[in-house]
Amino acid sequence: MTQASKTTPSHPRRMRDVGHWDMETDVAIIGFGGAGGCAAIAAADAGAQVAIFELASASGGSTALSSAEIYMGGSGGTRVQQACGFEDSTEDMFNYMMMAAGPSADEEKTRNYCENSRDHFDWLVGLGVPFKDSFHQERAIMCLTDDGLLFTGSEKAYPFSERAKPCPRGHNLYVEGDNGGPLFMKIVTDNVDQREQITVEYETRALTLIIDDEDAVVGVVIRKNQQELNVRANSGVILCAGGFVMNDEMVRKYSPMLTCGTEPIGNPGDTGTGIMMGMAVGGADINMHEGFISLPYYPPASMTEGIVINDKGQRFINEDVYHGRLGATVLKQESERFYFIVSVEQYGDYEKVSYLGAQVAGTGETVEELEEELGLREGTLVQTLRIYNEDCAAGEDTLYHKAAEWLTPLETPLVALDITPGRGAFVPYFTLGGLDTLPTGEVVNAQREPVKGLYAAGRTACGVVRTAAGYSSGMSVGDATFSGKLAGRQAANRNSQ
Amino acid sequence: MTQASKTTPSHPRRMRDVGHWDMETDVAIIGFGGAGGCAAIAAADAGAQVAIFELASASGGSTALSSAEIYMGGSGGTRVQQACGFEDSTEDMFNYMMMAAGPSADEEKTRNYCENSRDHFDWLVGLGVPFKDSFHQERAIMCLTDDGLLFTGSEKAYPFSERAKPCPRGHNLYVEGDNGGPLFMKIVTDNVDQREQITVEYETRALTLIIDDEDAVVGVVIRKNQQELNVRANSGVILCAGGFVMNDEMVRKYSPMLTCGTEPIGNPGDTGTGIMMGMAVGGADINMHEGFISLPYYPPASMTEGIVINDKGQRFINEDVYHGRLGATVLKQESERFYFIVSVEQYGDYEKVSYLGAQVAGTGETVEELEEELGLREGTLVQTLRIYNEDCAAGEDTLYHKAAEWLTPLETPLVALDITPGRGAFVPYFTLGGLDTLPTGEVVNAQREPVKGLYAAGRTACGVVRTAAGYSSGMSVGDATFSGKLAGRQAANRNSQ
Numbered sequence: 001m002t003q004a005s006k007t008t009p010s011h012p013r014r015m016r017d018v019g020h021w022d023m024e025t026d027v028a029i030i031g032f033g034g035a036g037g038c039a040a041i042a043a044a045d046a047g048a049q050v051a052i053f054e055l056a057s058a059s060g061g062s063t064a065l066s067s068a069e070i071y072m073g074g075s076g077g078t079r080v081q082q083a084c085g086f087e088d089s090t091e092d093m094f095n096y097m098m099m100a101a102g103p104s105a106d107e108e109k110t111r112n113y114c115e116n117s118r119d120h121f122d123w124l125v126g127l128g129v130p131f132k133d134s135f136h137q138e139r140a141i142m143c144l145t146d147d148g149l150l151f152t153g154s155e156k157a158y159p160f161s162e163r164a165k166p167c168p169r170g171h172n173l174y175v176e177g178d179n180g181g182p183l184f185m186k187i188v189t190d191n192v193d194q195r196e197q198i199t200v201e202y203e204t205r206a207l208t209l210i211i212d213d214e215d216a217v218v219g220v221v222i223r224k225n226q227q228e229l230n231v232r233a234n235s236g237v238i239l240c241a242g243g244f245v246m247n248d249e250m251v252r253k254y255s256p257m258l259t260c261g262t263e264p265i266g267n268p269g270d271t272g273t274g275i276m277m278g279m280a281v282g283g284a285d286i287n288m289h290e291g292f293i294s295l296p297y298y299p300p301a302s303m304t305e306g307i308v309i310n311d312k313g314q315r316f317i318n319e320d321v322y323h324g325r326l327g328a329t330v331l332k333q334e335s336e337r338f339y340f341i342v343s344v345e346q347y348g349d350y351e352k353v354s355y356l357g358a359q360v361a362g363t364g365e366t367v368e369e370l371e372e373e374l375g376l377r378e379g380t381l382v383q384t385l386r387i388y389n390e391d392c393a394a395g396e397d398t399l400y401h402k403a404a405e406w407l408t409p410l411e412t413p414l415v416a417l418d419i420t421p422g423r424g425a426f427v428p429y430f431t432l433g434g435l436d437t438l439p440t441g442e443v444v445n446a447q448r449e450p451v452k453g454l455y456a457a458g459r460t461a462c463g464v465v466r467t468a469a470g471y472s473s474g475m476s477v478g479d480a481t482f483s484g485k486l487a488g489r490q491a492a493n494r495n496s497q
Numbered sequence: 498m499t500q501a502s503k504t505t506p507s508h509p510r511r512m513r514d515v516g517h518w519d520m521e522t523d524v525a526i527i528g529f530g531g532a533g534g535c536a537a538i539a540a541a542d543a544g545a546q547v548a549i550f551e552l553a554s555a556s557g558g559s560t561a562l563s564s565a566e567i568y569m570g571g572s573g574g575t576r577v578q579q580a581c582g583f584e585d586s587t588e589d590m591f592n593y594m595m596m597a598a599g600p601s602a603d604e605e606k607t608r609n610y611c612e613n614s615r616d617h618f619d620w621l622v623g624l625g626v627p628f629k630d631s632f633h634q635e636r637a638i639m640c641l642t643d644d645g646l647l648f649t650g651s652e653k654a655y656p657f658s659e660r661a662k663p664c665p666r667g668h669n670l671y672v673e674g675d676n677g678g679p680l681f682m683k684i685v686t687d688n689v690d691q692r693e694q695i696t697v698e699y700e701t702r703a704l705t706l707i708i709d710d711e712d713a714v715v716g717v718v719i720r721k722n723q724q725e726l727n728v729r730a731n732s733g734v735i736l737c738a739g740g741f742v743m744n745d746e747m748v749r750k751y752s753p754m755l756t757c758g759t760e761p762i763g764n765p766g767d768t769g770t771g772i773m774m775g776m777a778v779g780g781a782d783i784n785m786h787e788g789f790i791s792l793p794y795y796p797p798a799s800m801t802e803g804i805v806i807n808d809k810g811q812r813f814i815n816e817d818v819y820h821g822r823l824g825a826t827v828l829k830q831e832s833e834r835f836y837f838i839v840s841v842e843q844y845g846d847y848e849k850v851s852y853l854g855a856q857v858a859g860t861g862e863t864v865e866e867l868e869e870e871l872g873l874r875e876g877t878l879v880q881t882l883r884i885y886n887e888d889c890a891a892g893e894d895t896l897y898h899k900a901a902e903w904l905t906p907l908e909t910p911l912v913a914l915d916i917t918p919g920r921g922a923f924v925p926y927f928t929l930g931g932l933d934t935l936p937t938g939e940v941v942n943a944q945r946e947p948v949k950g951l952y953a954a955g956r957t958a959c960g961v962v963r964t965a966a967g968y969s970s971g972m973s974v975g976d977a978t979f980s981g982k983l984a985g986r987q988a989a990n991r992n993s994q
Contacts, residue, residue: 008944009943009944010779010946103753103756104749104750252601253783254783256600256601257600275943276944279776279781279943280779280943282776282777284782285781285782286750286751288783288785288786289784289786290786312811312896314809314811316831329831334813377895377896379880383876387874398874399809399877436750445776446506446769446772446777446782447505447507449507
């Protein structure tokens, strides 16, 4: 347990205990990833002096580690969507994102995101972010070509497709391979460096917030070169310090089911200090139990023609969903094993290219043989495959509604991959909880009143992304950059309101 | 949105803004239900002056609305367990309760509860709480006889029975019918009234906490007879103000899945103000997404011989689990309908006595007929029943491990009850999240450091009860009274430590 006497996130400093201010700025930003960078640019462009404090020795955060697809659309379509022949409606985007967020969706925030998403595309293009006007046809987790647009979620899968017209919204940077993240952060960093009103302090740790006698946030304590410095932020502090996936204790406390995942995704700074600093001044944390957890079973896209079963030999999901939805659904099942059943032909594709890394659990010249090899109760997998193959032949998945394009009868010989989390397959995860904020980025308390002078964006806040069950690639960087931009503007304009 | 200028839970009052103290005590307790009453008694018996502030015009809280089973055991058994021939081990109780709490279990708190549970029994008996030394055989949700002991959870069901020797721990008050709660609170209230060191203020609302310049809690602002009064609490404040099940906005924000339940269980004061007051002074809220939700399908116990299926015609649970585990599992399933399939004979029992109130969804002289009537895919229910009846005949439920005593083949004609939440069945719910506390009852911040002078117990805290999936009747009143007692002692002894 940390001593209360140390400067820690959970103990804000009182302004009256501040001997003198070591620095002064309008807007102080904690963290220089996608959210912090966009917040700084937007705040500077709104006329504020900005100081960014970044723990690492360079900008980047988790955005730079990602492929940086950005989920955008609506309003008739972005330039790329339109050029590729897709006319995206705000309502379809909103309906999809509300379903994606699940029962704890923030309707106001989601609507604001969708209504202003095309403008956000234009804003990013204005910063110099390049997107090619080309559509990537293949089902993929990330685009390894330089194509500008692809389907990145469950838009075409049941039940989403029933309630929102599918449209691709994953915007991929004009660069080969998965280098979108580094390129994106280079462009953002160049924009930051070009703006004289922004200073950046690297290798600088934010320790705790500073509050006045009315409990408004008026600054932040930082540590740089082994010195604690008091930074006065006249317009406010924006927390863009990432999530808490690298804080084992917090993950165990808030989202312990993620610990069955094999690999936390994030940067070393994702230790939850931003969230804790906000909580310590009255900010409410929400959705802390939710996380993204995934079984990246495609590519190859042909895997989609396989079926997933539990230890009862039963299917339980349409296999054309986003890989995060499969991960989320697996977590909810009471089953000790999960298998992906494919034909030998599909297994050949899988052997050539796969992120999943699942091991072969069994093979069978006949279904009965595979059933026995997997230790399933006699007759269960036989029945599952009988129904599935009948449905494939008839062109309709009567039980789980996998789209017709993937309905090819599964022919023997068959291969079963063990996709049980913890048994070899690659099961990455990250957290989705954070500080509750208004669409403006203002952090709110348990009664949803703003904590004066405090803003949060990116993974430190709980944004439009709330579940793995409805995730699409590009939602995180989309939310980080969008929420960062809005928080930057809001903070910059605070004292003129 | 509430104005910041009003006195609300999210805005603690600064001691320097307290003009004068209207009252002074050692320990101030917010809420006079089972937790608050036991806290007051324990604090008084430890030598403290105590003031209880209760919103309603009488004591009671949610404890008085319950049947007040109390989950106790371990250490070789309580007097009742021993008299009924059960030798309960602390380790079995601990293993069961850890499984019940699920992945976010608080091991230290659970161990403390189990190791001191038999003492707690003796403490309650010392207060005058009567238990008859008799065992109730029948499977029941609550005991409608005056028997003192019964199985109240999933102790005998898979997977619990595999990892902890089953033992009944539900202690039922010596009173006919479901009047345990009123009797229990009468006894607790009598004990409070007998102690001169305790004063009780009814019809008194706690508005917010009072903190000093070190952020320690030193009192509470109350409203009584339209007057705001500042109460100084020299040893601390104990929040025993219930959960948030009656606060629609909080339920939607934190545990929206509960809103499919038909009936919130609690008292009108369960509006989350205790939790919000704690959060406002740095207390961390945890497990806020979890709730108890139940499908009380028994009595009659014979229902346990039926099967539950989803809209794929598949079973998904062993039907001998506690009704809360069925509720929790239903919530996790992707299925639009849930049915309880019973024989006509079992349906006859159900018609005579049932809390569930589920409507008949279909009947069938044959399985095929019922399958068609329910709109299930052809062959699915037939296969499910074929396997189930084969397993019954062989005496082993190979798929879901329902205990052998309930394995009777399901014979036609069959009846299907629609147990889908929202379609007529009684699906009660309450919240399980609250302030994070140490086993002592001290409220802790996000870094798990105590917030000085602040304690919480009962549903305002997140105690040993963390999921519906592992709940047993009696855990809530058990936790409330146990945690209240410990918090009372800890607060009373604070200034002498």
